[in-house]
Amino acid sequence: MMLLDARDLACTFPLPRSLPDRLARRPRPGIAAVAGVTLGVARGETLGLVGESGCGKSTLARLIVGLHRPSAGSLAFDGTVVAPTVRDRPPALRRRLQMIFQDPYASLNPRWRVGDIIAEPLAEQPDAPPPAARREHAAELLARVGLSAADARRHPHEFSGGQRQRIAIARALSTGPDFLVCDEPTSALDVSVQAQVLNLMRDLQEAEGLTFLLISHNLAVIHHMANRIGVMYLGRLVEIGEKTDVFARPRHPYTRALLATLPRLDGVRRPREAVAGEVPSALSPPSGCHFHPRCPFARARCRVEAPALADGVACHGIAEGWIPS
Amino acid sequence: MTALARRLWDHDLAHAFRHDPLAILSAIVVAAFLIAALLAPVIVAKDPFDLRNLDLIESLLPPGPGRPLGTDDQGRDLLAAIVYGTRLSLVVAVLSVVVSLGLGVTLGLIAGFAGGFLDAFIMRAADIQLSFPAILVALLVDGIARAALPGDMHARFAVPVLIAAIALSGWVQYARTVRGLTLAERSKDYVQSARVSGVAPARIARAHILPNVTGPLFVLATVQIATAILTEATLSFLGVGMPPTSPSLGTLVNIGNNYLFSGAWWISVFPGLALVMLVLAVNLLGDWLRDALNPRLG
Amino acid sequence: MALLEIRDLAVDFVTRRRRVRALDGISLDIDAGEIVGMVGESGAGKSLTGAAVIGLLVPPGRISGGEIRLDGQAITGLGEAAMRRIRGRRIGTIFQDPLTALNPLLTVGEQLVETITTHLPMSRAAARKRAIALLEETGIPSAGRRIDHYPHQFSGGMRQRVVIALALAGDPQVIIADEPTTALDVSVQAQILDLLRRLCRDHDAAVLLITHDLGVVAETADRVAVMYAGRIVETGPTAAIMGRPRHPYTAGLMRAIPTVGDLRPRLAQIGGAMPRPGALPHGCAFGPRCPAARPDCTAAAPVPIRHGDVLVACRHPDLTEAA
Numbered sequence: 003m004m005l006l007d008a009r010d011l012a013c014t015f016p017l018p019r020s021l022p023d024r025l026a027r028r029p030r031p032g033i034a035a036v037a038g039v040t041l042g043v044a045r046g047e048t049l050g051l052v053g054e055s056g057c058g059k060s061t062l063a064r065l066i067v068g069l070h071r072p073s074a075g076s077l078a079f080d081g082t083v084v085a086p087t088v089r090d091r092p093p094a095l096r097r098r099l100q101m102i103f104q105d106p107y108a109s110l111n112p113r114w115r116v117g118d119i120i121a122e123p124l125a126e127q128p129d130a131p132p133p134a135a136r137r138e139h140a141a142e143l144l145a146r147v148g149l150s151a152a153d154a155r156r157h158p159h160e161f162s163g164g165q166r167q168r169i170a171i172a173r174a175l176s177t178g179p180d181f182l183v184c185d186e187p188t189s190a191l192d193v194s195v196q197a198q199v200l201n202l203m204r205d206l207q208e209a210e211g212l213t214f215l216l217i218s219h220n221l222a223v224i225h226h227m228a229n230r231i232g233v234m235y236l237g238r239l240v241e242i243g244e245k246t247d248v249f250a251r252p253r254h255p256y257t258r259a260l261l262a263t264l265p266r267l268d269g270v271r272r273p274r275e276a277v278a279g280e281v282p283s284a285l286s287p288p289s290g291c292h293f294h295p296r297c298p299f300a301r302a303r304c305r306v307e308a309p310a311l312a313d314g315v316a317c318h319g320i321a322e323g324w325i326p327s
Numbered sequence: 328m329t330a331l332a333r334r335l336w337d338h339d340l341a342h343a344f345r346h347d348p349l350a351i352l353s354a355i356v357v358a359a360f361l362i363a364a365l366l367a368p369v370i371v372a373k374d375p376f377d378l379r380n381l382d383l384i385e386s387l388l389p390p391g392p393g394r395p396l397g398t399d400d401q402g403r404d405l406l407a408a409i410v411y412g413t414r415l416s417l418v419v420a421v422l423s424v425v426v427s428l429g430l431g432v433t434l435g436l437i438a439g440f441a442g443g444f445l446d447a448f449i450m451r452a453a454d455i456q457l458s459f460p461a462i463l464v465a466l467l468v469d470g471i472a473r474a475a476l477p478g479d480m481h482a483r484f485a486v487p488v489l490i491a492a493i494a495l496s497g498w499v500q501y502a503r504t505v506r507g508l509t510l511a512e513r514s515k516d517y518v519q520s521a522r523v524s525g526v527a528p529a530r531i532a533r534a535h536i537l538p539n540v541t542g543p544l545f546v547l548a549t550v551q552i553a554t555a556i557l558t559e560a561t562l563s564f565l566g567v568g569m570p571p572t573s574p575s576l577g578t579l580v581n582i583g584n585n586y587l588f589s590g591a592w593w594i595s596v597f598p599g600l601a602l603v604m605l606v607l608a609v610n611l612l613g614d615w616l617r618d619a620l621n622p623r624l625g
Numbered sequence: 626m627a628l629l630e631i632r633d634l635a636v637d638f639v640t641r642r643r644r645v646r647a648l649d650g651i652s653l654d655i656d657a658g659e660i661v662g663m664v665g666e667s668g669a670g671k672s673l674t675g676a677a678v679i680g681l682l683v684p685p686g687r688i689s690g691g692e693i694r695l696d697g698q699a700i701t702g703l704g705e706a707a708m709r710r711i712r713g714r715r716i717g718t719i720f721q722d723p724l725t726a727l728n729p730l731l732t733v734g735e736q737l738v739e740t741i742t743t744h745l746p747m748s749r750a751a752a753r754k755r756a757i758a759l760l761e762e763t764g765i766p767s768a769g770r771r772i773d774h775y776p777h778q779f780s781g782g783m784r785q786r787v788v789i790a791l792a793l794a795g796d797p798q799v800i801i802a803d804e805p806t807t808a809l810d811v812s813v814q815a816q817i818l819d820l821l822r823r824l825c826r827d828h829d830a831a832v833l834l835i836t837h838d839l840g841v842v843a844e845t846a847d848r849v850a851v852m853y854a855g856r857i858v859e860t861g862p863t864a865a866i867m868g869r870p871r872h873p874y875t876a877g878l879m880r881a882i883p884t885v886g887d888l889r890p891r892l893a894q895i896g897g898a899m900p901r902p903g904a905l906p907h908g909c910a911f912g913p914r915c916p917a918a919r920p921d922c923t924a925a926a927p928v929p930i931r932h933g934d935v936l937v938a939c940r941h942p943d944l945t946e947a948a
Contacts, residue, residue, distance in 0.1 A: 054810035055781075067523045088522055096525045109516035113538040123524035162898045173520070192666035192837065192899075197881035197892035204891060219811065226883035226892065249885060263811045264885055265840030267867055277812045280782045342641065 003081060004042030005181060005213050006066065011039045011075035013061050017285075033284050035061040037237035038075065040311065045180070048207070048214040050228030050245070052221055052260070056284045057234040059217045063185045066215065067101045079181070093127050097177040104186035106166035110158040116169055117154030120144065124176045143172040147202060164195035168202065175206065181213045188223060200227060221264055225249060233257045236284060236292040243314040253315045253327060255297045291318065299325045343619045350615040356608035360601075364414040371407040376573045387591045397593040399582055401571075405593060408579055409601050415575040416605075419489050420555035424548055426494035431501025432537075432544065438502065439509025440532045450506065453499040461496035461554075462561055468492035469567045482570045489568055493558050497551055504547060508540035546620060549613035553606045560602055576602045627654035628696055628831040629678070629799050635690035636670075636677055638902070645903035647686065648673055648855045649926075655831040657798065660822065662834045662846030662863065666899055669852040671835045675801045678833065679716055680708035696798065714744040717792030717830075721804035723784035726791075727776040733760070733787045734772035737794055744795035759790040762827075764820055782813035789820065793828070800825070803835045818845045839882060843867055851875045854899055854910035856926070861935030871932060871942035873915045909939070917944035 014032040036058040043049045051059045064070045066077065068088030077084050079099065085091045100123065103109035110119055120143055121136040130136065141151035147168040158166055167187060174182055187203070188196040200223065206212060218224050224231055225245065232242040233254065241254040252258045259277035279296045282288055288295050294304040299319045309316045319325030335341055344350050363370060373380040385402035388394060396405035438449040456464060472488040473481055481488070512518065513536065521531050562568035563577030564584075571578060576598045583595025636648035648670045655661045663671045676682050678693055680700070693701045700711060712718070720726045728736055737756035738749055747755065753772070760768035763786040776784055785805065792800055802821060806814040822845060825832045834846055842849050843863060850860040851872065859872040870876040880893035897914045900906060906913050908923035915922065919941055929936040939945070 054812060064519075069519055069522060088525060091525075093525060096523070099523075101520070101523045103516040103520060105516060109520050111517040111521075111535055111539070114535075122521065122526070126525045164898065170520075177524075193839070193878060194666060194881045194895040195898065197883075197894040198896075200883070201891050201894055221811075222883040222885055225885045226887070259812060261885075263815045265838075265844045267839060267843050267879060267882065267884055277815075280780050280813050281810060283780075 005045040005080055006043040007078040009040050009076050011065055012037050012073050013065055013070050014073045034237050039239045041232055043213055043215055045213055046211055047229040048216055048227050050224035050231040051217045052224045053234035054281050056281055058237040059234050060185055063183045063217050067099055067183055097127055098179050099181050100174040100179040101183040102170055102174050102187045105190045106163055106170050109170050110166055112158055116156055120173045120176055143176055147172045163191050164198055167199050183215045185217045236287050241315045253320050254317050255299055256293045340619055349611060353608040353611040356604055357612060360413055360605050363410050364417050367410045367414050371410050375403040375407045375411050390593055396597045399594045405597055409598050412574055412576045412579055416556050416559055419559045420552050423490045423493035423555045424551050427497035428501055428548055431498035432505050435502035435505025436509055436532055439506040453502055456499055464496035465492035465558055465562055468495055485569055493555050505540050509536055512536045512539050546617045549616055553609040556606050626697055628657045629655040630694040633691035636673055636686055637689040638685050640685050647902045651857055653850055657831055658829045660825050660832040660834055660846045662842035662849045664836055664839055664842045665852030668899055670855040671852050672803055675803050675835050679712055679718055679801055714795040715797050716799045717797035719788055719792045719802040719805045721807050723788045726788045729776055732773050732775055740791055740794040759793055763790045781809055785817055800830050800832045854905055855902055858938045865935050871937045871945055872939045873917050873945045874911045876945050917941055
């Protein structure tokens, strides 16, 4: 059984209507940031979600932890359907489901001491231990992420980016969660620091049996960390599968295009086939399959009908066999 | 202790202060007024507000020995009246700024954080208030208080009424500033992170956002103190502020106004000069503080 | 003689309390038609080097030593007016964020024509023709129509093409590209890097490509300069450095990056963090983090030593190669 199960999850952000539209009672326009995503995350695995800007991966992360209210679909955690927003969820669920944010310069309150930042999620639990025990717990967590207990008294600005992300991880771990949503956890960090943080996440996963939903635009990071990967494009999941399969035999034309952009570090230059065009605006996504204007294989059907996810890929050409695998 | 003193001395702000003669001069002037106001009973032998100390025989005397700035129409020594008047003006100004700061910060925080109807309601109220001149708002509050309180009560409650009137005319600035800053902070990830952990909205506003939006308010408050002093003086000059029995600087100018053309120029001129010096110094200090802090306001 | 020569460049930050050396002993040559990638982590001094070359150091930063020569002529001592004539005309710049590099209130055509007529003796009509040609060259479809659009009407990748056209407006000999693809999606990154390489070849320009991304350098640059704590630690042909890093920092960086196909469960990590300017350790700045450090590494900052095509500022490159 999956630890986390999302069914047809969707989130549309409403846009302001102009006065004439309002008077004419036209429906309120919106951006479909996530448009019907179904996926499951198994206990103890890392599901990597990859995609370019506007693909909805961050919105999906926020839907899962309850920061946004989904406009459709449902979410189940450990077999039970959960309330859509974090305020409506029981504390016991909040304790199990935590999140790490992209920018450790923004995700830690600059006016708070590190010890208080780390202890806050625990302090919000109804059965929170007394302050002295929380301080002890915070010191323990600091040690576990490679910082010292004395750091609890300092403020975030006294730390480097990598250290701050360690603090953010310690905070997320304070309630002893089993599921961590990690939204671009290393994108704001330098590569040598990125390695430290990724290794730490790995170690913690092994030690505590954590389950990760890892969101990144960086294919190499996803490849390094994930067991399975999902590829998103303009609010839709276009391909999902075992990491080894997706990287060895990408099926969706967009996945192929993404993989073709991967740089190689050996300094031997190969011609790389740059995919044409750019991701269209989520304000006015193309009809049918969102990828069709950039797809070298697109046919008439792709322009009118959105493909459903079948056997891990959402593509007419794959389903009907006219795109070579 | 010495380490703290050294850190304060070496602080960029302290350094900038030491290298700005105008800032030092303004600070000295403001400090002189503050000390005079605080130590008024020590400096002045006779309390000019005590009716028993008034002697009409000594009224309208020009500056001379024993009365360096002359006396007013009630025979009060003008220097004493200015010292006590400054005290009143400062008390009213500081307290009214504190009250409007509290009011503005609370309303701005609620508007920015809650959004929706509350935001629209509070900010429209602010817009409406801004379309009246501050002095008109203060006159309105004073008028209502005057109508509500019996005649003799009004004189006794002059100070709180003035504070309320000036505070109500000044909260909008704070509310707008705090609302804008709150909107920016609200979307930051540390707030989202608190939400993920189930922190209640009221606590997020108070414990997370509030400490991050107060910085720029100190500069604003300094400048507002100068404005409040002027508003108080204007109200008193118009005869709706402090009564002649316990005159503030504005009241003294008003009293003197009646005798300006009969030769007793000193009654208006000396309190007026004190007022100008005080307001100018506070304003200069506020401007300097804003410039000195500006790079770090972002 | 190289088109752009940087010799022993030093940049200091002078504050009232102290003087901090932010760049030290930067020496680099870029030939016409060559892309040199300057790579390093944040705070290493790569953007500062770019700013020094275009004469846009922000106070309290100032050049305190060394020389920058453009086509044999020293430009380090030039005044602001002379530098302004060089910027845009002989040195073009491309910045990270295309949105802030363009004026949102003017059409891209107005901005291009303005820049062209500032630097080249041309009528406005001729300048407009040149502007359209530049937009076409940078890959903007229907340039004749798009020239009258405002920056916000372009997508992120197209906007960066406009910025590149703007950098080319004065037909410069040198192009400084500071993180030109960092703000872009990966699929667009590849397009922009391809464009940069084509322009470098067609215009025979010397390009300094500043980036934190080793992948970008590997795909684009002919030569690489690796920066650490205000110094160049290793420089040479891209293939030579990527294939066989000799400096322990370069080697560590390469091993710290996850790559597709690499199945290590853990990445090699460099412990600690890069020291800040003004707080550098004695001797080699990388010493305290270096797995191959020896007692003599604390003696003095190592001078670059030539190994074939590669210059390495390390006393014991053999230890890194053996690892």
